[in-house]
Amino acid sequence: MSDSTGHAGHAMDEVHEHIVPVSTYVAIFVSLLLLTALTTGMAWVDMGRWNLVVALAIAVCKALLVVLFFMHVKYNKGLSRIALVAALFWLGLLITFTLSDELTRHWEIYPRGWAGAILPMFRHLIF
Amino acid sequence: MSSTATVDHSPGASAEPQINYLNARYGVRSWLLTLDHKRIGLLYLGTITVMFIVGGIAATMMRLNLLEPQGALVEPETYNKLFSTHGIVMVFFFLVPSIPATLGNFLIPLMIGARDVAFPKLNLLSWYVFATGCCLMLYVVATGGVDTGWTFYTPYSSLSSHTDVFLAAMAIFIGGFSSILTGMNFIVTIHKMRAPGMTWFRLPLFIWAMYATSLIFVLATPVIAVTMFLLMLERLLHVGIFDPALGGDPLLFQHMFWFYSHPAVYIMILPSMGVISELITAFSRKKIFGYSFIAFSSLAIAVISFLVWGHHMFVSGQSVYAGLVFSVLSFLVAIPSAVKVFNWTATLYKGSISYEAPMLYALGFIGLFTIGGLTGLFLASLATDVHLNGTYFIVAHFHYIMVGGAVMALMGGLHFWWPKITGRLYPDLWARFAALVIFIGFNLTFFPQFILGYLGMPRRYAMYPAEFQALNVLSSAGASVLAVGYVIPVIYLIWSLRNGPIAGPNPWGAKGLEWTTQSPPLTENFVKTPIVTEDAYNYETAPEPEVARV
Amino acid sequence: MSEAATVHDANPTGFAHQFEDLEQQREAGRLGMWVFLATEVLFFGGMFAAYTVYRSLHPVAFDIGSHLLDVRFGATNTAVLICSSLTMALAIRSAQAGKKKGTIIWWLVLTIILGALFLFLKFRFEWYHDYLEHTIPGVGFHNLPQWGANAPQVQMFMCFYFFMTGLHALHMIVGIGVLAVLTGMAGRGKFTSQYFAPLEISGLYWHFVDIIWIFLFPLLYLAGGRYPH
Numbered sequence: 001m002s003d004s005t006g007h008a009g010h011a012m013d014e015v016h017e018h019i020v021p022v023s024t025y026v027a028i029f030v031s032l033l034l035l036t037a038l039t040t041g042m043a044w045v046d047m048g049r050w051n052l053v054v055a056l057a058i059a060v061c062k063a064l065l066v067v068l069f070f071m072h073v074k075y076n077k078g079l080s081r082i083a084l085v086a087a088l089f090w091l092g093l094l095i096t097f098t099l100s101d102e103l104t105r106h107w108e109i110y111p112r113g114w115a116g117a118i119l120p121m122f123r124h125l126i127f
Numbered sequence: 128m129s130s131t132a133t134v135d136h137s138p139g140a141s142a143e144p145q146i147n148y149l150n151a152r153y154g155v156r157s158w159l160l161t162l163d164h165k166r167i168g169l170l171y172l173g174t175i176t177v178m179f180i181v182g183g184i185a186a187t188m189m190r191l192n193l194l195e196p197q198g199a200l201v202e203p204e205t206y207n208k209l210f211s212t213h214g215i216v217m218v219f220f221f222l223v224p225s226i227p228a229t230l231g232n233f234l235i236p237l238m239i240g241a242r243d244v245a246f247p248k249l250n251l252l253s254w255y256v257f258a259t260g261c262c263l264m265l266y267v268v269a270t271g272g273v274d275t276g277w278t279f280y281t282p283y284s285s286l287s288s289h290t291d292v293f294l295a296a297m298a299i300f301i302g303g304f305s306s307i308l309t310g311m312n313f314i315v316t317i318h319k320m321r322a323p324g325m326t327w328f329r330l331p332l333f334i335w336a337m338y339a340t341s342l343i344f345v346l347a348t349p350v351i352a353v354t355m356f357l358l359m360l361e362r363l364l365h366v367g368i369f370d371p372a373l374g375g376d377p378l379l380f381q382h383m384f385w386f387y388s389h390p391a392v393y394i395m396i397l398p399s400m401g402v403i404s405e406l407i408t409a410f411s412r413k414k415i416f417g418y419s420f421i422a423f424s425s426l427a428i429a430v431i432s433f434l435v436w437g438h439h440m441f442v443s444g445q446s447v448y449a450g451l452v453f454s455v456l457s458f459l460v461a462i463p464s465a466v467k468v469f470n471w472t473a474t475l476y477k478g479s480i481s482y483e484a485p486m487l488y489a490l491g492f493i494g495l496f497t498i499g500g501l502t503g504l505f506l507a508s509l510a511t512d513v514h515l516n517g518t519y520f521i522v523a524h525f526h527y528i529m530v531g532g533a534v535m536a537l538m539g540g541l542h543f544w545w546p547k548i549t550g551r552l553y554p555d556l557w558a559r560f561a562a563l564v565i566f567i568g569f570n571l572t573f574f575p576q577f578i579l580g581y582l583g584m585p586r587r588y589a590m591y592p593a594e595f596q597a598l599n600v601l602s603s604a605g606a607s608v609l610a611v612g613y614v615i616p617v618i619y620l621i622w623s624l625r626n627g628p629i630a631g632p633n634p635w636g637a638k639g640l641e642w643t644t645q646s647p648p649l650t651e652n653f654v655k656t657p658i659v660t661e662d663a664y665n666y667e668t669a670p671e672p673e674v675a676r677v
Numbered sequence: 678m679s680e681a682a683t684v685h686d687a688n689p690t691g692f693a694h695q696f697e698d699l700e701q702q703r704e705a706g707r708l709g710m711w712v713f714l715a716t717e718v719l720f721f722g723g724m725f726a727a728y729t730v731y732r733s734l735h736p737v738a739f740d741i742g743s744h745l746l747d748v749r750f751g752a753t754n755t756a757v758l759i760c761s762s763l764t765m766a767l768a769i770r771s772a773q774a775g776k777k778k779g780t781i782i783w784w785l786v787l788t789i790i791l792g793a794l795f796l797f798l799k800f801r802f803e804w805y806h807d808y809l810e811h812t813i814p815g816v817g818f819h820n821l822p823q824w825g826a827n828a829p830q831v832q833m834f835m836c837f838y839f840f841m842t843g844l845h846a847l848h849m850i851v852g853i854g855v856l857a858v859l860t861g862m863a864g865r866g867k868f869t870s871q872y873f874a875p876l877e878i879s880g881l882y883w884h885f886v887d888i889i890w891i892f893l894f895p896l897l898y899l900a901g902g903r904y905p906h
Contacts, residue, residue, distance in 0.1 A: 026763070032762075044904050070765075070880075083708070087718035087722075098379070102379070104446040107446065107448060245705045319701060346716070352720060367814075373829040379731075
């Protein structure tokens with residue numbers, strides 16, 4: 001146990017790198033182009049506030065494809081994933097807590113019941 | 128294979144001209160182009176000392192001015208620049224890099240049994256980046272300074288101030304990249320460069336603290352960088368995203384600023400806690416109480432520190448609901464901090480305690496940090512904060528953390544590892560005397576400020592009502608005692624470089640890989656990569672101290 | 678001397694003395710880049726956070742502002758960057774698979790050309806056009822009457838557009854510089870199937886810059902929708 005655990009990273013990342021076939025790369029590439037066409041096309045469809053949701057969902061899919069395949073996160077376990085998750089988590093903290101102020105600043109100080117507390121939030125969430 | 132951690136108890140001290148990292152090469156070039164983490168640590172030490180002196184001069188002038196209610200020395204405009212200079216220089220260019228970039232750089236590879244950090248060139252680059260930021264800041268100070276306070280709140284900083292906010296923001300922007308590079312380097316080093324057998328739970332607690340600090344470096348600093356970048360753009364273009372005329376929200380700046388600057392407080396205090404953990408065990412000659420609690424409380428502090436920044440904005444116009452959440456979360460930080468204090472105290476219990484200078488600093492730290500931390504709870508409470516916000520109570524509170532905590536720990540750490548860094552011992556009597564002077568001077572300076580703040584004296588004013596004069600004079604008198612306390616170590620430490628007794632590899636009889644190699648260490652740190660076979664702080668197997676215990 | 682020192686002397690190009698072996702060095706480099714990318718997420722993240730706040734406060738103005746941008750160039754540039762990510766991935770793959778240095782250079786040069794094409798389209802057909810149309814904040818921004826009371830916030834949107842795409846373009850320029858250095862290294866035959874860490878690490882950076890654009894495109898160009906209002 002004791003002598004083997006130095007340079008602890010060795011065991012976690014695969015030592016012999018998996019060589020991704022060209023066909024995989026091309027398939028990802030084509031998917032990315034299709035998703036780009038899709039997201040652009042959706043801009044001409046009126047879905048109200050869902051336009052933003054759909055656009056962001058497609059962007060997340062594209063980003064995932066790049067991260068998993070082009071950036072090899074699918075093949076490398078461990079620390080790269082932790083770095084990625086940590087970055088996104090902390091970005092989430094920044095946005096969530098800032099919005100927790102910005103979106104509740106105009107709430108009444110003494111809400112009348114739960115409805116009074118919850119409803120104003122949606123007034124500011126209209127994109 | 129069976130060679131243990133004690134690798135290099137060589138006849139070093141007796142064989143006179145021993146090769147080490149200091150005498151391996153000579154000349155200015157050998158320092159300015161060095162890739163040795165130990166030399167880079169010393170480059171940082173020199174740089175932050177210069178910045179400390181600059182910030183200290185500004186503080187001295189402020190305290191002199193406050194001797195009289197009408198202001199004894201300077202115009203109010205100048206006073207604004209003095210407290211801004213003091214804050215910016217001390218926070219961004221002294222405290223943030225203080226322990227990580229000096230002791231951290233010097234000790235991390237030694238403590239984990241590595242030859243160097245993972246990226247030595249990046250390490251040197253980060254010093255150059257930092258030095259560039261320092262030079263820019265000194266240029267700003269020399270050409271008139273800024274008057275925004277260290278917080279640069281918009282829209283005053285972006286639209287109104289007539290001082291050189293652009294360059295000051297750029298100095299912080301540049302300095303920030305030094306923090307990012309250092310944090311990256313430390314994280315990778317701690318993950319990938321540990322010696323065989325140096326498992327995570329055998330790491331010295333200083334390393335855990337540095338790891339937590341590096342997380343904050345890496346995750347918080349980019350946000351202050353982009354905030355300063357946006358501020359610079361706004362100064363340059365006279366239009367920007369914090370501009371109220373365009374529907375910009377000044378509080379957004381405060382959110383982004385404190386997303387970094389609150390965790391930055393923990394950049395200052397976490398490494399200090401790491402140092403204190405090392406000192407307490409070494410001078411109690413006892414295994415630390417609750418190793419894993421201290422280790423995980425460092426990580427907990429690093430994470431929670433990101434959830435509390437809104438407590439700086441309780442009276443700024445922030446939503447009351449957000450204030451409630453931030454208030455509750457702020458109380459949470461007290462838990463891991465208290466865990467550490469209790470563990471240190473428990474370590475002292477039935478320890479074989481001696482009172483060398485580093486230990487005096489460590490004990491001083493525990494007391495002062497406790498006061499600073501507990502007064503923080505007053506400020507985390509929404510209602511009391513309304514009364515205390517913007518008063519000297521705040522000033523006193525964060526100086527108890529930053530000076531009573533971070534600077535005391537830096538001094539303690541410097542005294543503890545000085546024999547390792549320089550190969551020389553300093554006069555212990557003088558060192559203990561200085562520690563006492565600093566402790567007394569510090570309390571004399573800042574305790575009256577708690578009272579002043581409670582009575583309602585606002586911070587950042589050049590003048591005050593006459594009834595506050597007695598306490599202000601007391602505070603200024605304390606500051607002069609504190610200044611003397613800082614000058615004494617400078618004198619005897621420099622004296623010791625040539626005249627101090629030669630130190631052996633382990634003058635304190637302490638545990639840890641850094642004490643198993645010669646003093647000063649080789650450029651490559653260890654003759655042979657050490658193999659670790661035991662937990663940290665196993666003082667039952669510790670060698671006897673070379674110096675007499677007091 | 679120690680074993681490590683002899684390993685050092687015997688090792689191929691690119692091995693640094695502080696590591697025990699090439700594998701440890703490669704892992705350290707890769708982790709370092711991932712940590713750096715985490716800082717980049719937060720660096721751009723500051724702007725994304727500010728954008729989120731203001732868009733939720735001024736939704737109408739952001740829709741109007743979005744219509745000042747030309748979707749055709751936004752979409753084309755997205756495609757250009759996706760192509761460059763593919764060529765970058767293939768450059769790394771050809772090193773990994775032990776292809777000739779000519780192949781690596783070919784993919785790298787193609788990546789550089791695509792990156793430059795992105796910047797050319799952005800600056801020549803978008804920023805220059807904006808300059809002529811007076812829609813650059815701080816450089817003679819002209820309000821249009823139909824914006825009405827939203828005019829200041831429209832300018833705010835354009836601030837975000839220029840700051841975000843500008844910062845992204847800056848990263849592209851740095852990336853192209855890095856690729857140029859890599860091409861030089863490839864020309865000197867530095868990369869083998871055993872040693873291609875610099876390519877791999879720079880590739881991570883290049884893909885990351887691509888991902889930033891993948892989010893900028895919908896947030897800036899598609900904000901208002903293009904259907905008739």
